[in-house]
Amino acid sequence: xxxxxxxAPPAPQRSLQRSWQRFLASxxxxxxxxxxxxxxxxxxxxxxxxxxxxxxxxTAQNPYDVRQLDIMEAFKPPMWLEGGAFxxxxxxxxxxxxxxxxxxxxxxISLFIGLAAMLGSVLIGATLGLVAGFYxxxxxxxxxxxxxxxxxxxxxxxxxVSVGWVVYARTVRGxxxxxxxxxxxxxxxxxxxxxHKIILKHVLPNVLTPLIVIATIQVGTFxxxxxSLSFLGVGVPITQPxxxxxxxxxxxxxxxxxxxxxxxxxxxxxxxxxxxxxLGDFLRDELNPRLK
Amino acid sequence: MFGHLIKxxxxxxxxxxxxxxxxxxxMSFTGDPTFxxxxxxxxxxxxxxxxxxxxxxxxxxxxxxxxLTNLLQGDFGRxxxxxxxxLQLIMERLPATLEIVFLAMIMALxxxxxxxxxxxxxPQRAGSRALMAGSLIGISLPGFWLGMVLIFIFAVKLxxxxxxxxxxxxxxxxxxxxxxxxxxxxxxxxxxxxxxxGTLAILMSIIRAEMMExxxxxxxxxxxxxxxxxxxxxxxxxxxxxxxxxxxxFGLMLGDLIAFATLTxxxxxxxxxxxxxxxxxxxxxxxxxxxxxxxxxxLFVVVNFLVDVAYALIDPRIKVS
Numbered sequence: 001x002x003x004x005x006x007x008a009p010p011a012p013q014r015s016l017q018r019s020w021q022r023f024l025a026s027x028x029x030x031x032x033x034x035x036x037x038x039x040x041x042x043x044x045x046x047x048x049x050x051x052x053x054x055x056x057x058x059t060a061q062n063p064y065d066v067r068q069l070d071i072m073e074a075f076k077p078p079m080w081l082e083g084g085a086f087x088x089x090x091x092x093x094x095x096x097x098x099x100x101x102x103x104x105x106x107x108x109i110s111l112f113i114g115l116a117a118m119l120g121s122v123l124i125g126a127t128l129g130l131v132a133g134f135y136x137x138x139x140x141x142x143x144x145x146x147x148x149x150x151x152x153x154x155x156x157x158x159x160x161v162s163v164g165w166v167v168y169a170r171t172v173r174g175x176x177x178x179x180x181x182x183x184x185x186x187x188x189x190x191x192x193x194x195x196h197k198i199i200l201k202h203v204l205p206n207v208l209t210p211l212i213v214i215a216t217i218q219v220g221t222f223x224x225x226x227x228s229l230s231f232l233g234v235g236v237p238i239t240q241p242x243x244x245x246x247x248x249x250x251x252x253x254x255x256x257x258x259x260x261x262x263x264x265x266x267x268x269x270x271x272x273x274x275x276x277x278x279l280g281d282f283l284r285d286e287l288n289p290r291l292k
Numbered sequence: 293m294f295g296h297l298i299k300x301x302x303x304x305x306x307x308x309x310x311x312x313x314x315x316x317x318x319m320s321f322t323g324d325p326t327f328x329x330x331x332x333x334x335x336x337x338x339x340x341x342x343x344x345x346x347x348x349x350x351x352x353x354x355x356x357x358x359x360l361t362n363l364l365q366g367d368f369g370r371x372x373x374x375x376x377x378x379l380q381l382i383m384e385r386l387p388a389t390l391e392i393v394f395l396a397m398i399m400a401l402x403x404x405x406x407x408x409x410x411x412x413x414x415p416q417r418a419g420s421r422a423l424m425a426g427s428l429i430g431i432s433l434p435g436f437w438l439g440m441v442l443i444f445i446f447a448v449k450l451x452x453x454x455x456x457x458x459x460x461x462x463x464x465x466x467x468x469x470x471x472x473x474x475x476x477x478x479x480x481x482x483x484x485x486x487x488x489x490g491t492l493a494i495l496m497s498i499i500r501a502e503m504m505e506x507x508x509x510x511x512x513x514x515x516x517x518x519x520x521x522x523x524x525x526x527x528x529x530x531x532x533x534x535x536x537x538x539x540x541x542f543g544l545m546l547g548d549l550i551a552f553a554t555l556t557x558x559x560x561x562x563x564x565x566x567x568x569x570x571x572x573x574x575x576x577x578x579x580x581x582x583x584x585x586x587x588x589x590x591l592f593v594v595v596n597f598l599v600d601v602a603y604a605l606i607d608p609r610i611k612v613s
Binding site (some may be wrong): 037119148220224227228231232233234236244250251255257259263266268269272273274276277278281 | 304322329425428429431432433434435437438440441443444448455552554555558559570573
């Protein structure tokens, strides 16, 4: 008898399935399906993620491996122009490097930096925001003053993470101030839970929504800032060029009419950040009407 | 309100002091300027002597004290490269930067206000949606890359505008300005357009959001019920109230513009303070970097202070609290 019963999926998989189904039935998913811009943004991001993970399989050449470069193949235009080769879809640069391959490899660096800077900002900002909002008093005043001071610097003067955290600290603090007087937090206090557990298990999950919205958009912002810093020559090391550094390399030869070396990496940054902003704006409008 | 301003003023001084500490720490731990001063074949003795002259043999605390007192006395050091006071260098280049920053700001406002009002008044129209998509693209693209594309199209291909450098300048009020002659103005256009795009995109979406908020208010309904002309309602009642929050944004935006001007100036070889900073970083010209950072922080803090004052003057609700 028991052998005829369909094998139930293991427990973790089942709960995953259930939450996925719950997500599909939610208002967010419903609105997502009806929003052309949200779908477009998601497709762009998905394509980008696939490209970054599949990286080496999408290109014939490893642009960092000098042995694979052929100086005779340098300065080839994109394949649809005269003199272009099918092998190099978007053309080649000064050293015979495939522009498409450089973009694929550079995207990994750019995305990595964008994500790392965002995570760093979230970690610092959310922690300080939670602490400031939950404990209040002098601690709160000090943290918020530092945030004010930080905000009165132009972003170029300070490195990535040190600018990013302020937004989170302010948002999370505001949300924490609101949540900490709710009944469920009171109940947790009465039941004798230590403060750090109340903060992590009860307050944090309830202030997570605005955090996600800002974090989404910020990855795009950080990709742009990283590109700017790389262009100025104060970014990541030259051995592994990010998208910004590719633009810089192409700038040197732009005046000789070799536009593809710099234009395609820039177009690519624009497309990716545009996709992130599309989805970010959708999430902001859906999840956090107050931020509208 | 007066108390509020005094509090802000003290905070401003405090911020500048923090900046001086940060700049000093940054400079102390990034490289040794001695080797900028001595010849390549200098003996150990000469190097020691140079270190003594620069005061590098003292403790960091003593060095900072000297740094701070010199700053307060208006002595910002001399450029290693140009052999002239670093502050003077910055002041000479400043008009060039202000020129493109202000032109960019004006361009952004002139375009963003009517478009933002339109998009806010008729959010459902296809035109408004297209504008918002355009604004999102404007926010998503790297500004310096846009400058390169503009150079390629308008300078290399069409040869309509010069690709780099500053045109002829004229002395006005002790500043060298270039926008008065046609040739000088032609040099200004591409850098200013490049710089304005990001600001334009952000301004447009802010004005749209503010307009949508304001147009929901009762006094707008009342004005419409009274039979006021549509354009009068939108611009006189709507825009006027939508612009108030923009004042706070202005201070932050000016800082961003000066920061982004660094990139724009690098691309267009525009001889402003941003290009001076980048060149100084490459040359290791420490006094100039220090003065640039201090100066920009000063500018930024002062502008934000003035913005606070203006805001308090315009919005009566702040006076009460």
